[in-house]
Amino acid sequence: MTDSFSFTPENQIKAEEILKKYPATHRQSALVPLLDLAQRQLQGWLSQPAIEAIAAFLEIPFLKAFEVASFYSLFHLKPVGKHHVQICGTTPCWLRGSDELRQACTEHLGINLQETTSDQLFTLNEVECLGACIHAPVVQINDTIYENLTPYTLVEILKNLAKEEES
Numbered sequence: 001m002t003d004s005f006s007f008t009p010e011n012q013i014k015a016e017e018i019l020k021k022y023p024a025t026h027r028q029s030a031l032v033p034l035l036d037l038a039q040r041q042l043q044g045w046l047s048q049p050a051i052e053a054i055a056a057f058l059e060i061p062f063l064k065a066f067e068v069a070s071f072y073s074l075f076h077l078k079p080v081g082k083h084h085v086q087i088c089g090t091t092p093c094w095l096r097g098s099d100e101l102r103q104a105c106t107e108h109l110g111i112n113l114q115e116t117t118s119d120q121l122f123t124l125n126e127v128e129c130l131g132a133c134i135h136a137p138v139v140q141i142n143d144t145i146y147e148n149l150t151p152y153t154l155v156e157i158l159k160n161l162a163k164e165e166e167s
Contacts, residue, residue: 005049011041015057027058031068034058035075044084044142045076073127081116081123083161085109086140089126096136097150102126104151108158121165122158 007015015034022029034057038050046069055065069075076084087093087102102124106112109122116123132138135147139154146157 003049005038005042005047005053007038007053008041011037019058028060028064031058031060031065032072035065035069039075044080044082045078073125079116079120081121082165083121083141083158084123084125085158086125086127086130088128088130088132088136088138088140090129090133092133093130093137098126098137100151101137101139101149101154104155105158108155121162 006012014037018033018037019027019030031054034054035046035051038054039046042050048066051065051069052062055062058065070077073086085105087098087105089098089102102113105124109117109124111117111122111124113124113126127140130138130140130145132145132147137149139146139149141157141161146154
């Protein structure tokens with residue numbers, strides 16, 4: 001882990017474009033998209049130096065930026081696997097089998113919730129509402145939402161992701 005953070009030249013341009021979308025008096029409104037940009041640059045997580053750099057960029061206290069980064073489940077404050085598996089545990093998904101999906105994942109991957117496989121390929125978490133209740137149960141892997149899953153279909157998705165890594 002590094003003690004500092006700065007956007008890549010390409011992401012610095014993106015950060016400045018994001019900032020232009022907000023009035024100068026409301027720079028802090030760009031916080032969530034800038035945290036997302038930094039998390040993508042760091043391959044799935046936010047380091048403290050990244051949050052500090054974004055707070056400085058927006059001229060807001062670090063604590064305000066950290067509160068946002070630690071509140072939303074879309075931000076991760078520690079490294080995650082290449083494939084971040086997030087199982088929705090909200091009532092509609094639970095009623096339609098999210099517990100069985102979680103069990104299938106833990107058995108197939110050999111890890112529990114909030115753990116990462118030893119090869120750093122998969123991290124497993126349970127989250128609140130992924131916003132696709134009508135298609136429950138749902139799982140988000142990185143930026144992709146998978147709907148109407150069964151334990152079998154989810155394990156097949158995981159196997160396919162692992163195969164892609166072997167190629």
